[in-house]
Amino acid sequence: MTVDRAAARSARGKKARRRGRMLEYVALVHLMLKGYRILGFRLPMPQGEIDILAQKGKRLAVIEVKSRGDADAALTAVTAIQQDRLWEAGLALQETRPQLAALDLNIDLYTLTPGRWPRHTKNAFEKIERF
Template structure:
C-alpha cells in the first residue's frame, strides 16, 4: 500500500511538473519513457532545445535539497542518450533538467543539471 501511494505521488508530481513546463512555454513530447538504462519522467521541447526531465516530489520542501544525486542524474543522462534520436532533429540541442516539487513550494527547475 505504501509503495502504491508513493507511486501515485510521483505520478501526481510529474503531472504538476508537465503543467508547469507548459505554462513556461515548453511542449511536452512524452512522459514516462522507459529505456534499458532507466526511465525519463518528461521529455519537453522549447525552440531548438529538448530537455529530458527528472521530476522529484517530496512531502516536505526541506527534503528537496537531497532529492537528486549524481547517480540518479547519470541514469537519466544514459536513458536520454538512448532515446534522444527519437525526439531531436538536425541542429537541436539536448540537456537533462530536474524539477523539484513539494507542497507549498514553488517548483524548482534546475536547467542543465547533468554535467559529467
C-alpha cells in the first residue's frame, strides 16, 4: 500500500514538473514576442534557480514563472523567503557580470492560469529590507 502511494506521488510530481517546464517555454516565447532578450533559462544560482533572466532596454528582469488556479494564488505562492532569494540571485549576477551591473534590476512574475491569457507582472516584488 505504501509503495503504491509513493509511486502515485512520484508520478504526480513528474507530471507537474513536465507541465511546469512546458509553461516556462510558453513564457519564453511570449517574452521574446514582447521584445525581451533572453539571457538565461533555468539558471542555477547558489540562492536558487532563476526561471528566466531577460533584458529589455535598461531593464534586467529576474522572472519567476508560476501556474496556479488564479493570479492571486500565483502571487501568494512566492513566499517572502523566495522573493529575497530572487533579489539576492539577481544582485549576485550583477556583481559577477559587469555587462549587467548598469541595468535596473526587477523581479517579475509570469503567471499562467487556466482559461486566461498569460500575465507578465513587472516588478511584482519590491525589494524590502527585512530585520
